[in-house]
Amino acid sequence: MTDVVRIDNLNVTFATDGGAVKAVDGVSLRVAPGEVLAIVGESGSGKTVTAKTILGLLPETAIARGAVILSSKDGSNSNDVLAVSKQKLRQLRGTDVSMVFQEPSTALNPVFTVGWQIAEGIRSHGEFTRKQARAKAIEILGRVGIPDPESRVDYYPHQFSGGQKQRVVIAMALVLDPGLIVADEPTTALDVTVQAEILDLLRRCRDEFGTAIVLITHNMGVVADLADRVVVMYEGKIVEEALAQELFSNPQHDYTKRLLGSVPHVGHGTTRASARLAAREPDWVDQAPVVVADHLEIQYPGRLGKPGFTAVDGVSFVIRSGEVLGLVGESGSGKTTIGRAMGGLTRVTGGSLTVHGHEMNGFKERAFKKVRSDIGFVFQDPASSFNPLLTIAECVAEPLVVHGRAANPRAARKRVNELLEAVQLPRTFGDRYPHELSGGQRQRASLARALALEPSLLIADEPTSALDVSVQAKVLELFAEIQAEFGFAALFISHDLAVVDILADRIAVLYKGKLVEEGTGAEVLGAPKDPYTQRLLASLPVPDPAAQALRRGELLLLRAAG
Amino acid sequence: MTTVAVKPSVPVGGRVSKKKTSPGGGIGRYLLIRFLLIFPTIFILVSMVFWLMRTTGDPITAALGGKLPPEQLAERIQAAGYDRPIIVQYFEYLGQVFTGNFGTTISTNRPVSEVLLTYGSATAELVFYALIVAFVIGIPLGMVAAYWRDKAPDAFLRVFAILCYATPVFFAGLLLKLVFAVWLNVLPVAGRSTTGSELQLQLLPNPTGIYTIDALRTGDPAVLGDVLAHAVLPGVALGLLTAGVFLRLVRTNVIGTLGTDYVDAARSRGVNEFRLVSKHAYRPALIPIITVIGLQIALLLGGAVLTETTFEWQGLGFMLIEFIKARDFVAVQGIVALLAVIVALSNFIVDIIAALIDPRVRY
């Protein structure tokens, strides 16, 4: 049988201010019918550009050379996407190849019903009456697992949940039964429990529709879960291509090895945590804790008299000195809110939260200011956590100046240099502006700023979620080192169990504002008691195809039970 | 970089609530709040104009300053009560406005409500024609410009749009008048109708003041033709100003939506480029466009002042300037209040339309 797509020596160049930039460099690959090919790589590796080339969706500033031969599902005809006319290309899209986008909420037009949008795709390709198109839309919605498709077909996108939206997007891709679906990070925007469901659906696409899938992802767990074959890209080139089993068990290229090595595994942190616990002083438990939350409740005020939204609902925990508490939960679980409340950024509306003995319920900025010098905060988004108009050195010196430890940023420079070195940044970086640093570098600098006053409590809100996996590994490692060196207590917030596991002494799991489980890594990850924790854990794909296949079975059982 | 951006799966803290509450709140409640906001708007404008007007002089001096000796002038000012503390007059005035009594104009001794009705209908008619011109020209051309983005037609249309609003309405009106009324002699110079037609219109029982409607009621095609002919140049002059704004607005927003994922998604389903512009990009773009169009009402009314002056179109804006010059602040207050109501109402209506178009508000 012919390949559904064959890419030969593809080169894609973008014209930029700084001259031409080569995004894809001599890539050749092929996808067999019914095969799932994963393209893996980090930011800027060219994987998305490669995928978009298959649909001819490159922007006008891009120049593509080479050949992308696309064949129809039945193999009756094939075309070079880079050479065909616009008209022909339009016909190919949707019938021979279609696409699933990363962010389902932006991939659906908010002002048209999903049925209309599906039908539009159908009617763009041939003679269908409105009725026929609608019937087809209902059918496909049913097949991707949307309950009650007859009425849901007239819903607008915002009436669906995130996971359902992605199902709709997949339905649109499937409706004309193309031979190939290009899925660009289809689960990245979704919570891990939803991710598992979407991966199941994609698997069904392959199995039931016989559709080949090009899966673009940076998540090795997803690759292990779904892919038959894997292509690893690095700086626009393919560095390794192998069957999934082979790649995970026996990576050849250095980069692949590094990549796989960077992936955090659940359970790896447990030993470290117990070692740390063993090293603590005997009366450690009896010392005054740094943070105590007692039936903490945080409610956002409703607008214009509407009832408020309770983000945190009766949460209790303690953080002792030198201890790292990992806070895990999905979107909207309230984990970030707790972190912000500890930093005095969000008002506590009920219960009690004491930080360094200071009660945050009924918080007064003036009284809290002294305590602030003892709290460091690392934010989630490295892109926005620095004032773009100040140099890194000025930013890092800010806490020193605010708290009177230095008269001005210049006077603080010596200390800033020490801090930069502590986070393993060259001191010359102090003179750069934030946008001149990469995400990982900025997150290091952010850490340096948080540590400037040597706080005894650090709050880290998803500090690595915006980073590539290899960068994440390095930052996490640095965090661990520094925590060991400075000995501060920390609240480490993340949606990723594996990441929390690396650093945390204890792990707390939040679900819809409530604390469902708390304990050491061994307790929570090793033998979760709460069904939500169990499902969360089971949904997390592991970067090992064989192991993942087993876990998939477990998850099915869990779901059936729950 | 969109490709990998390991998406923060969590919206950052405080924003959670905003996102969650908006669709569920119910369109009725939302519209009620918008409606209630009309009142402070009117109150603020009316108060502001009252104070501004009253610090600039009293109407008696304006009318008789040159004619009367100062003593008599002072006597009359006193008799009319304009020498009392302004604050007293202010509350008195507010009380009147509150009861819907706009009083009688000082300079022409006519009930303000009647003035508003007469001149308001003229302005409404002018604005109506201008909006038609603006919509007919601005919106399709905006889509054309977005479709040919950064190509020659786009550049041409953008310069056209800028010229539309770079040309002061009175200058544009002057050129239009010269060409169509004087050189080509196909359209009337100014006014709302010829005297003959107007006399016929005056004979109607209960004239609406909107000449087009009145002309239809006479059933005389000559009158209708005459009235419509008079509306062409003012409508075009004011309409072009707004058309430029609309053109740009449509272009910007359609281009903005053309860059969204869902347009790319539709493209990936093989939807053709024309449909991408006319359906996928246009409809979502319409929501901000409509909101801004609401704000354009103010621009339109401002332009109407100049248009009315240029084309003898006796409307509110024109009268407002007359009354300002005469310091007839009773009349000015009334007109301002009406304009404020119009502006606030049109924004309110626009909100309703935008809400109706946006399914996320509707459901």
Added chain:
Amino acid sequence: MTSAFTNGKRALAATAGLAAAALFLAGCSAGGSTTSTSGSTITVGTTDKITVLDPAGSYDAGSFAVQTQVFPFLMNSPYGTSDVEPDIATKAEFTSPTEYTVTLKPDLKWANGNALTSSDVKFSFDRQLAINDASGPAVLLYNFDSVATPDDTTVVFTLKAANDQVFPQILSSPAGAIVDEETFSADALTPDDDIVKAKAFAGQYELTTYNFNSLLAYKAYEGYQGLLGPAKTENINVKYFTDASNMKLDIQEGNIDVAWRSLSATDVDDLRGNDKVKVVDGPGGEIRYITFNFNTQPFGATTAEADPAKALAVRTAVADVVDREELADQVYKGSYSTLYSYVPDGLTGANESLKGLYGDGEGGPDVDKAKAALDAAGVTTPVVLNLQYNTDHYGPGSSDEYALIKNQLESSDLFTVNLQSTEYVQYSKDRVLDLYPIFQLGWFPDYSDADNYLNPFFGQDSFLKIHYENQEVIDLITEQAVTGDAAARTALIEEIQDKVAADLPTIPLLQGSQIAITGTSVTGTEDTLDASFKFRYGALSKG
């Protein structure tokens, strides 16, 4: 939703189609224009504005232009002169020094059929005083004490001052309009529309359509038996313009028959060369002059270097230097003419008192003479003059006029002029507060008599408020007002002008002329462009 949208598009298309149809219809109707002007209809265009139709509530040219057509007056001036004669009366005379008796014509009727009797007359004057509206002309009745009606046709006015020669003029002024007592309210202004609805008219015309400041339609009133005779044209339509250039285009295109007040000087100039229209000129009562504040002008009484002689020298020098010819030609293109006295040309008693005294003696400027005057008084030059004018009250020419005056004064090297303009409301307040040392003023007469150009200015309680008071002049002004003998009165008026010209409290500059533009077939315009400054539509005819 989708269908709603297509509907919207359809509506849009429909309106576009409608617009196209409008253009087409417009093309048709424009081709065959002038549908309105049949033989017995004349369309007049004007830029005047009516304020209030009720004579008790308005005291302005625009409203009076209407009132003079539709309301009867006891006294009026026949076509061609400013001197008044009984109008709807058979005779009017002083029956005692303080009693002025008017006898009405018999069987007068209002257009609505009500009888017009002495009772209406008494009612009219009593209500003027009772209402005493802020914008009304009641102030003109300063000498009016009471009115009695011995019978239906006799009216006896009792006056405060004896032998008032001006009173007959007052009876023809806005304050003298007679109204229907059965229509008008005795103590409040009557709304325009009520007046029109009640047909409370008895002048040459009655109003049939009243579209405020937009279109008025008049029909000749058959029952008018007054001085002016029946109207020559049955129907008059008056179209109100807001922009003179539109009116100019309409008269040029033949859309209106008469353009009366006020085209710009440029337009008039242009139309003079157009053979499709006639330009008719008449004498005008409007004057423009420069006023000196005797306290604050250079060397004025309250200045640091107060010196009456030097102050007079400054005024003299200014009078010597200004070139009225240049102003009239360049700024007004002949629509204003030069004025060399306080009483404008065309009124009984007017002389050119300043012509011989200042400038080259023939009306032109004389810089050397001015220099000599200043030198003689020991004034060092250049003298700084703070000259004020106003942009919105005395016509659009003011700014050009004063820019040119500034230019003339400065070109002589004798003066440095700081020119400033102020909007009228502020201006009229500031000038009486001695804020303006030298400033522009203009005057439009309340009634056409030399008295109206002298008494308010230089009599007791002058409205000028410039601290100028010459007892001799005041006495003369009082005297002329009660002098019954015409020749003696004229001599007194001339003497007053000469005396004031020597003191030079104001420098008269220009006198407006009345200019009407008409289609070539319109006749009779020149009959009504007289020194009464009343434009009567009844004089016009077409054909």
Added chain:
Amino acid sequence: MTTLTTEATNVPKAPLWTRLPVVHQLRQSIGLQRGMLVVGLIITGVFILTAIFAPLLAPYGYSQLRGDNGLFGAQQAPSGEHLLGTTVGGYDVLSRVIWGSQTAITVMVVAVLLSIFAGVALGLVSGYFGGWLDRVLVVICDAVYAFPALLLAIVMGIVISGGRSDLFGGILAAAISITVVFIPQYFRVIRAETVRIKAEAYVESARVLGASNGRIMFRHVLRNATRTLPLIFTLNASEALLTLAGLGFIGFGIEPSSAAEWGYDLNKSLSDVSSGIWWTSLFPGLAIVLVVLGITLVGESLNDLADPRLRSRRAPGKTAVAPITPAEIRDPAGRIDPSGIYGSLSTPRVRSDGLESTS
């Protein structure tokens, strides 16, 4: 992409002059966008130069009525002596047009500067502190914003000048009345930016550090919130000119012997046109149109370049790196409606969920 552009190359800082507002955008632009920007810059440049060198360029003074041979005469047709003829008042048209640029630029600068200061201060405080003050200011500014600008300017003009129209009174009155109209616009923009920036991590990080409100406002919020100002400046400058012209046209202009003003000249010369005297109105009219065209071209180009959605892209990745993304819908007559200003009161915007996710 971040790694690709920055980590790989240790770019030295770009030279200072290329980072200047307009120069930066000029270098950034391509194709038609550059063409429009360049045309706009040329027109604006000529305008500014004309204003600066008006005394050298103009053959006569703006209030000059007399040459060596006596009066110029009114409404003289263009000739060797008066290249563009003379006006109804007897002034030289060319000179008035040239001098008019000086008045225009003065009013623009004064108006825009005044409104920037007032608007920025109010917007910053209001947006930063929120609460009742904010709500009241928003309602007031919305009300003023919604009202026809020209009418407001007229009333303001009378109040401020007391009806006087000398150079100082006239220019200041025009400028201040324009200011009052503009303040709500700047207020809205700055407030929206402040509200946005307030939620940025670097501001929160400063708050966590315990920095004082003053320090946060000035060091972090102000400078970032005012980045879009050059853009607004250009766009509002053109509206200032149109308002000035409108005021002049309606008869609230500046007295001709104090300054030359296009709107005033146009007003004076409108009636000339019907008499076949075209030169008196055409040139001041064209001057207004050209200057507004030039400035608007610059402003719109800057706007497009600052908005990644509108900028002609050379590289798709570049947009993600662009430091500021003023997500504003701007209407060209100079009013700014940053979508989301109304966010506090009104509909959820189309892009609200999109914006939240891509940062």
